[in-house]
Amino acid sequence: MDLLLTLFHFYHRPTIFMTNKITLSVPHAILIATAHNITSLDVPRYGDPHKDARLVCHYVNDRDDPPLHSVKWYRGNHEIFRFTPEQTPPTRTFNTTLGEVTKGVCNLHSCAISVVLPKTYNTRISFTCEVSTEGPRFAVVKQTKNLTVAVILKEDPVIIGAPSSVQFGEDILLNCTTGPAMPPANIVWYIDGKQERVEPWTINNTHVSGPDEYGLRSSWRSLRIRVNTPRGAVAVRCDATQPTWPPYVRTTNTTLVVARSPHPFMFTASGSSQPILEVSVMVIASCLSSVHIFSKYSALSEV
Structure with a gap:
């Protein structure tokens, strides 16, 4: 009896066929x-x-x-x-x-x-x-x-205030502005690849405009930077990120070229270690002193 049941299950067990689309389990038939x-x-x-x-x-x-x-x-x-x-x-x-x-x-x-x-x-x-x-x-x-x-940004943000060249030690004020979008973008500055350092209590320095006729808002953020790099340029980047899922990001880059200012010790009088700039200052001071004495003498003579 057990043998008969085993043979019955063996001959009636379902056959499984695999296709690249659908797998069907059918008894003694191929249906694809x-x-x-x-x-x-x-x-x-x-x-x-x-x-x-x-x-x-x-x-x-x-x-x-x-x-x-x-x-x-x-x-x-x-x-x-x-x-x-x-x-x-x-x-x-x-x-x-x-x-x-x-x-x-x-x-x-x-x-x-x-x-x-x-x-x-x-x-x-x-x-x-x-x-x-x-x-x-x-x-x-x-x-x-x-x-x-979402209404995503149609263009990259615009950096305003970047001069053609800057002096070492100069303070520069830049502004990054986006076009209208929704949700409004959050702006982050990067200086030579490093994110702008802000005070711990500062949550967000990005400013947002009021809604336009379509309910869209523009964003802007300023950056004050002092040029103190020994290199000849400062790389500045502005990232505008909309807090969507996934986030939408547009970026603008600019380079501040650091001009080489003439050092006063670069030019000296021939045969002398004294800078020309110092000599010029002394000569000008001497001339002004002589003019003052001469004017005083002339005034006494008229009396």
């Missing part, structure tokens, strides 16, 4: 369900809430794949759009409180939609493209990417 391949999912990393975000899903089928059944778009866990080529009409929109789909253009190889984004900055949204093939198994593949609601 294949799905299309998603070649790329175009979801912008950052999305401006004042504009619709355009999302595109690209997919291809292998030679033996069943026909395309549907393409579905999800926002988080909520389905927002579906393309079913065998149905009439082939597209269907599922509007939610999270935002609506304003446009959808799909075919057998790509599906593009435009979605309304929330007006809350720094909101992170996941979008998923799901592609399935016809039955009987309706194999499915999907990909997900995230979008952060």
Whole structure:
């Protein structure tokens, strides 16, 4: 009896087949369900809430794949759009409180939609493209990417106040300013590759403007630096970082060229170790003294 049960389980155990797409476990049958391949999912990393975000899903089928059944778009866990080529009409929109789909253009190889984004900055949204093939198994593949609601900086920050050359020991005041963005950028200065040293009680020296007509804000921060490097130049960098996820950074660099000032001991009178500058000062002082004496003598003579 035990032998019969063993033989029964042996001949009725499921056979597992591995494919590069889906693994199926079936008794004494080979059922291979294949799905299309998603070649790329175009979801912008950052999305401006004042504009619709355009999302595109690209997919291809292998030679033996069943026909395309549907393409579905999800926002988080909520389905927002579906393309079913065998149905009439082939597209269907599922509007939610999270935002609506304003446009959808799909075919057998790509599906593009435009979605309304929330007006809350720094909101992170996941979008998923799901592609399935016809039955009987309706194999499915999907990909997900995230979008952060933000108006990123369109240009690098601008450094104002950098002269063409500076003198050793000179104090320089620089200013770094960004264009309008949201959330506003935080600015950090670097001098010769090292971050600007600030007082421990200073949390943030970045100043932020009021909102413009679109609610965007500019940022600026000053840097006072004393040129005391023995080298011939000072490298200055301004980093503007928006606190998004992931952070968005734009950078501007400038170089302060340190001019070589003439040293008074570089020029001396011939045959003398006394500097010309000191000799000149003595001669000028002597002449001024003579003029003063002569003027005093002339005034006495007139009396």
